[in-house]
Amino acid sequence: MSGPSDFQPTNPVLKWIERRLPILGLVHSSFVAYPTPRNLNYWWTFGAILSIMLALQIVTGVILAMHYTPEATMAFKSVESIVRDVNYGWLLRNMHASGASMFFLAVYIHMFRGLYYGSYKEPREILWILGVIIYLLMMATGFMGYVLPWGQMSFWGATVITNLFSAIPYFGESIVTLLWGGYSIGNPTLNRFFSLHYLLPFVIAGVVLLHVWALHVAGQNNPAGVEPKTEKDTVPFTPYATIKDAFGVSCFMLFFAWFIFYMPNYLGDADNYIPANPGVTPAHIVPEWYYLPFYAILRSIPNKLAGVTAMFSAILVLVFLPWLDTAKTRSSRYRPLAKQFFWIFVVVCVLLGYLGAQPPEGIYVIAGRVLTFCYFAYFLILLPLLSRVETPRPLPNSIADDVLAKTGGKSAPMVSTVIMLAVAGTLVAGSVQNARAEEQEAPPSQKWSFSGPLGKFDRGSLQRGLKVYKEVCSACHSLDYIAFRNLADPGGPGYSEAQAAAFASDYKIKDGPNDQGEMFDRPGRSADYFPAAFPNEQAARAANGGALPPDLSLIAKARSYERGFPRFVFDFFTQFQEQGPNYVSAILLGFEEKPPAGVTIPEGSYYNKYFPGHSMKMPKPLSDGQVTFDDGSPATVAQYAHDVATFLMWTAEPHMEARKRLGLQVFVFLILFTGLMYFTKKKVWADAH
Amino acid sequence: MHLCEPIAGLRSPGKGANRTILDCLFRTVLAGRSDLSAAAGIAGAGSLSRVTFHGVTGAVPPAADEKGLGIVTTASSADHPTRRDFLFVATGAAAAVGGVATLWPFISQMNPDASTIAAGAPIEVDLTPIAQGQDIKVFWRGKPIYIMNRTKKQVDEARAVPVASLPDPATDQSRVKEGHDQWLVVIGICTHLGCIPIAHEGNYDGFFCPCHGSQYDSSGRIRQGPAPANLAVPPYQFVSDSKIQIG
Ligand code: FES
Numbered sequence: 001m002s003g004p005s006d007f008q009p010t011n012p013v014l015k016w017i018e019r020r021l022p023i024l025g026l027v028h029s030s031f032v033a034y035p036t037p038r039n040l041n042y043w044w045t046f047g048a049i050l051s052i053m054l055a056l057q058i059v060t061g062v063i064l065a066m067h068y069t070p071e072a073t074m075a076f077k078s079v080e081s082i083v084r085d086v087n088y089g090w091l092l093r094n095m096h097a098s099g100a101s102m103f104f105l106a107v108y109i110h111m112f113r114g115l116y117y118g119s120y121k122e123p124r125e126i127l128w129i130l131g132v133i134i135y136l137l138m139m140a141t142g143f144m145g146y147v148l149p150w151g152q153m154s155f156w157g158a159t160v161i162t163n164l165f166s167a168i169p170y171f172g173e174s175i176v177t178l179l180w181g182g183y184s185i186g187n188p189t190l191n192r193f194f195s196l197h198y199l200l201p202f203v204i205a206g207v208v209l210l211h212v213w214a215l216h217v218a219g220q221n222n223p224a225g226v227e228p229k230t231e232k233d234t235v236p237f238t239p240y241a242t243i244k245d246a247f248g249v250s251c252f253m254l255f256f257a258w259f260i261f262y263m264p265n266y267l268g269d270a271d272n273y274i275p276a277n278p279g280v281t282p283a284h285i286v287p288e289w290y291y292l293p294f295y296a297i298l299r300s301i302p303n304k305l306a307g308v309t310a311m312f313s314a315i316l317v318l319v320f321l322p323w324l325d326t327a328k329t330r331s332s333r334y335r336p337l338a339k340q341f342f343w344i345f346v347v348v349c350v351l352l353g354y355l356g357a358q359p360p361e362g363i364y365v366i367a368g369r370v371l372t373f374c375y376f377a378y379f380l381i382l383l384p385l386l387s388r389v390e391t392p393r394p395l396p397n398s399i400a401d402d403v404l405a406k407t408g409g410k411s412a413p414m415v416s417t418v419i420m421l422a423v424a425g426t427l428v429a430g431s432v433q434n435a436r437a438e439e440q441e442a443p444p445s446q447k448w449s450f451s452g453p454l455g456k457f458d459r460g461s462l463q464r465g466l467k468v469y470k471e472v473c474s475a476c477h478s479l480d481y482i483a484f485r486n487l488a489d490p491g492g493p494g495y496s497e498a499q500a501a502a503f504a505s506d507y508k509i510k511d512g513p514n515d516q517g518e519m520f521d522r523p524g525r526s527a528d529y530f531p532a533a534f535p536n537e538q539a540a541r542a543a544n545g546g547a548l549p550p551d552l553s554l555i556a557k558a559r560s561y562e563r564g565f566p567r568f569v570f571d572f573f574t575q576f577q578e579q580g581p582n583y584v585s586a587i588l589l590g591f592e593e594k595p596p597a598g599v600t601i602p603e604g605s606y607y608n609k610y611f612p613g614h615s616m617k618m619p620k621p622l623s624d625g626q627v628t629f630d631d632g633s634p635a636t637v638a639q640y641a642h643d644v645a646t647f648l649m650w651t652a653e654p655h656m657e658a659r660k661r662l663g664l665q666v667f668v669f670l671i672l673f674t675g676l677m678y679f680t681k682k683k684v685w686a687d688a689h
Numbered sequence: 690m691h692l693c694e695p696i697a698g699l700r701s702p703g704k705g706a707n708r709t710i711l712d713c714l715f716r717t718v719l720a721g722r723s724d725l726s727a728a729a730g731i732a733g734a735g736s737l738s739r740v741t742f743h744g745v746t747g748a749v750p751p752a753a754d755e756k757g758l759g760i761v762t763t764a765s766s767a768d769h770p771t772r773r774d775f776l777f778v779a780t781g782a783a784a785a786v787g788g789v790a791t792l793w794p795f796i797s798q799m800n801p802d803a804s805t806i807a808a809g810a811p812i813e814v815d816l817t818p819i820a821q822g823q824d825i826k827v828f829w830r831g832k833p834i835y836i837m838n839r840t841k842k843q844v845d846e847a848r849a850v851p852v853a854s855l856p857d858p859a860t861d862q863s864r865v866k867e868g869h870d871q872w873l874v875v876i877g878i879c880t881h882l883g884c885i886p887i888a889h890e891g892n893y894d895g896f897f898c899p900c901h902g903s904q905y906d907s908s909g910r911i912r913q914g915p916a917p918a919n920l921a922v923p924p925y926q927f928v929s930d931s932k933i934q935i936g
Contacts, residue, residue: 063795066799067798067802081802081804085803085804086798086803087794087798088794089798091794092798483804525810526807527807527808527810669786669787670787672783673780673783673784673787676776676780679776679780680780683776
């Protein structure tokens with residue numbers, strides 16, 4: 001992509017092709033011989049990481065689309081059947097869902113790198129603007145992708161975001177109707193979002209090509225911010241940049257794999273495991289973490305149109321960056337003031353992200369306004385001003401000089417920034433959980449056999465939990481996503497196929513119509529799903545004082561609670577993911593005969609210490625001795641609660657054991673591979689010094 | 690060996706043992722590599738002699754600096770058999786293994802999922818409503834299964850044909866269950882290109898495929914037309930005289 005190539009293949013077949021379509025020469029000049037500044041640091045590998053992530057998102061996305069149903073009544077279920085039934089479906093889905101977060105993380109680092117080293121300055125303005133376009137497309141794609149699972153957060157996120165457009169004067173309402181394809185978010189919306197979510201990544205890929213083209217015309221910027229002058233300033237792309245990028249990618253993959261295999265729900269929202277319900281809005285609508293800073297800006301302005309405008313301007317201002325910062329020196333390394341303000345700006349962005357996840361009240365609103373001002377002031381006041389008043393430090397004569405000067409080894413700032421960013425990232429990620437803050441007592445953490453990287457379900461506990469479910473819970477609660485055959489699945493309660501079939505045959509399943517057109521009952525088969533307690537939602541509500549007993553299949557993933565700072569940071573490293581079972585078991589144990597003094601609860605409700613709001617429509621379901629176990633386990637409520645919570649964790653994620661097992665194998669491999677890559681990279685680069 | 694390595698010293702003196710092991714390992718792959726370098730046309734006399742030198746001393750020869758800033762690409766470094774080659778081979782091999790292993794989930798997901806497999810479990814069919822000379826079509830694993838209660842005439846016809854004269858020789862007895870000779874159970878998918886033949890049509894009192902005119906007899910055997918084989922018999926058994934289980 002950088003002009004005619006002198007690539008001359010010797011092989012006659014390649015020669016023949018090359019004369020007609022010089023594609024090899026193009027590849028050679030762009031990715032082999034292409035001169036790259038020899039002083040690039042690891043922040044520059046994020047370009048390659050992003051390319052890989054885009055490719056991976058497209059591949060996993062295309063695969064998920066093979067199994068996904070973009071239809072309002074089936075979308076949620078189809079996602080569940082992907083993770084439950086499709087071979088490696090859980091893996092592909094985790095890759096795609098965490099992949100989106102990783103993609104954004106990488107793009108933010110890539111953008112901040114550009115900001116710090118002045119990569120947007122002449123002659124790279126178009127390169128930068130193309131980047132902003134890619135970022136905007138990514139935001140649109142990410143948003144629409146988040147709608148597809150059709151959970152509560154999907155639905156209400158879609159509602160809130162599409163309603164942003166209603167702020168547009170005169171045309172707002174019609175535009176929103178146009179986006180929805182109806183009078184509210186519904187099946188037509190889901191369908192078009194699916195179509196666009198499939199389309200946009202390819203548009204992104206196209207713009208990425210332009211981005212790379214522009215990059216290869218202008219040449220890469222570098223930490224010194226001086227253009228390469230002689231041959232000594234550059235090294236060929238292959239093997240030098242290739243191997244360095246590959247090493248960067250393999251490090252990133254280690255980080256990525258941690259999410260895929262061990263923390264798949266850390267960045268997600270428990271509410272999205274509740275199917276979309278147009279009648280109930282979740283207590284806190286929080287977008288995915290990567291939108292939080294902009295969400296904070298939106299909320300900090302008390303006028304609808306102004307808020308929306310501010311939010312979009314916060315992104316669009318980036319387009320004008322090359323003309324706002326007119327300083328001649330590119331790299332902040334040689335701009336003492338700009339460097340400090342850059343880090344302040346990073347902190348402002350992280351804090352905005354934190355605020356975006358907080359409830360919009362009290363101090364948070366004020367802080368949001370101050371930080372919003374800081375955000376815009378950085379671009380509109382500070383950078384133009386700095387370009388005029390700042391005296392930069394002397395630049396190195398050439399890149400080669402810069403490399404020589406640095407051989408003293410000054411990688412400490414790099415390490416500290418990595419640590420700082422990691423902490424900041426977990427802060428934002430964790431603040432998503434903070435959003436669900438209640439002044440309520442958190443359920444006590446219990447010991448679960450399935451926690452941690454080597455966790456496995458306790459088969460006895462699963463079998464006892466199944467018994468409690470069957471004899472008690474199933475009177476009101478359905479278990480829609482579990483089929484009898486699942487009882488014989490590896491990593492489950494450990495029954496044989498014959499036992500599962502026998503278990504199934506105890507149930508009456510409605511089938512039909514038969515030849516006479518009538519429905520009939522027949523004994524259950526392995527392939528049947530657990531039948532629901534009530535024929536429909538209305539019947540369930542009528543029998544339960546107006547409340548709907550929730551389906552229990554996903555309850556252990558759909559319920560969570562705040563962990564608080566700094567615990568959620570440690571959770572990331574200790575792989576704490578057991579909020580759901582802790583909550584389920586706490587609820588079962590949290591009933592109290594009489595509410596504490598001063599608390600009244602409505603007629604027909606029951607006091608529960610751990611239920612949000614404490615007033616629960618479900619009476620205390622379990623009492624000692626109610627279910628007897630064959631294995632001699634104590635017939636106590638505490639035992640029941642523990643077993644049911646274990647069982648429900650399994651129903652929520654039947655492949656958890658497979659996930660953790662494969663995760664271990666992947667980690668062993670990736671660590672070895674990254675080590676090999678490290679030494680290979682050093683060997684290759686030894687030639688260049 | 691005066692490579693400056695500003696980042697860290699892999700070749701620190703304390704790693705002598707490591708080097709020997711790597712070199713030994715390397716020599717085992719050396720045989721395979723030398724013809725590769727010859728094929729690449731870069732194994733000049735110099736490099737060959739270096740191999741010898743290398744083999745004798747076990748030391749690491751100078752690899753890169755003689756080329757100045759001209760770059761030794763990873764692929765062509767076979768002319769300098771050193772432990773860096775071993776490193777490159779190992780890294781490349783690990784990448785290949787990892788890549789192939791990663792591919793597997795992406796391919797395996799295309800196979801039938803667990804619910805599809807479960808839905809393909811055996812089914813039971815009651816035969817009482819099927820009168821002589823009639824047939825029903827049931828579905829098993831998404832395939833139409835013809836269950837035909839054959840007349841005496843149909844059975845006799847099927848058994849009268851000399852087996853050797855058939856395109857796909859098989860006796861009628863081998864295609865039905867002993868003691869239930871009037872019941873023909875076949876997968877109703879034409880063995881030509883998958884259309885569904887129509888029962889009780891054609892010249893052989895059996896099936897006729899409308900797509901390209903294949904004709905099957907009353908035993909479901911191909912008699913005429915482009916189809917190469919008889920209609921397949923699905924796995925089934927009689928659970929009672931009037932009930933079969935398919936699958
Ligand atoms: S498909 Fe039946 S004859 Fe071709």
